[in-house]
Amino acid sequence: MRLEVDITGKTFRNAAGETHDVIAGVTFALDAGEVGVLVGPSGCGKSTMLRILAGLDPDFHGRVSRPANARVGFVFQEPRLLPWRSVEENVRLVAPRADAAKLAALFEVLELSAHRNHFPGELSLGLARRVALARAFAVEPDLLILDEPLASLDAALAGRLRDQIAVLMDNRSMITLLVTHDVDDAVRLGDRLFLLSPRPARNLAELRIAAPRNKRGDAEIAAIKLDIMRRINGDAAKLGAS
């Protein structure tokens, strides 16, 4: 099972009729059990890339080969829940074969057990995100795609949710692709990091982190982050501030 991506170009035409390049050339590949992270500044075309990978946007140049008949779990940047279905119904709808015990465990890890019968409109953004995560994990995906799952949450909550995601990722062998603009999240969650340039996106560098997620010490993480910042623009202070 392998995901191979070779996108040579993607352009958008805006309402005024002007075209502009979003992706100039991005290549990478991931094997089962690997967590790949696309790291790049906001607006560099990461979300566009995920849409292409998920098959939502066929209008691009290049080639994407997904494992055949892969079950896809997608966590969108906005939770995209069905507001007229309860939390549990939202999850069960996409995963009708998930058994009750597994779902209960999933809800437990994501601290959603008390919210099963709530409607999405009654949830905070943090909770709604977790429902979206539960939904993506419930389908037992072969390919899991996460688009900025920790964006616009406060630091403490983002940290907790990141740990929960790490637990879930370790429980299952799949191809995972995460998109983030936050270097810290990338280093704590990813096995392979693909650094992207500002728009139009190009590969800048690729990094492999050998240590397993739960064994990465703070010193090691800080060292990797410093390395990434140097590679991106040679100016650690600038990126550290963002």
Added chain:
Amino acid sequence: MPRLLSFAALLASWWIGSLLAGDAKLPPPPAVLSAMIAEARSGDLFFHLGMTLARVALAFTLAMSLGAAIGYLMGRVRLADRLGDPWLILLLNLPALVVIVLAYIWAGLTEVAAIAAIAINKLPTAVVTLREGARALDAALDEMSTVFALPRWKKFRHVILPQLSPYIAAAARSGLSLVWKIVLVAELLGRPNGVGFEIGVAFQLFDIPRLLAYSLSFAVVVLLIETLLVQPFEARLSRWRPRAA
């Protein structure tokens, strides 16, 4: 309680009006009530009400299902919208009377002609409302169902239908009131029974108590259906909203 009060006010102004205008033009409530009871005793009232209700049910169902399907198609498929639009504008602005008269001329004074004419009058408003609903469908949820490979039927039931339901409710509500109005005209012009037919007879005989008895019984039936069927249905559809709109 306020409802009862406003009903009492209506009754009182009717009574005062009948005192001022005279029995011949506006009979007082007891006269109409006794006419109603007489019609009910003979069974005529229920027979005619039943006929009218049956026509309403048939025409409404026909127009709603056909209108919803056409409207959805026009909202989703550009070509269908382009092809259907001139027809839609024509039908929207065609007077009900024209449709009814032509239907009776072409199909004869038959039940099919009456029901088809009523349905054709209601059809375009259902199409327009559902077309708006189909245009407003959330693309983000559409992508979600594609990514998670929801089967067609499930997607329709859990993703699309709930988004369309306010539009369906609006089309049903406005359509029902339209059908209530048109069905009587269709009956007056070409059916041998129904509330419209009875009102026509009462008009020819200048039997105002009977005319009012049928009109009011009809109004009561409409009110009952609205409060016992339509409103609870709407409430159920919007139960997921944090606050009722």
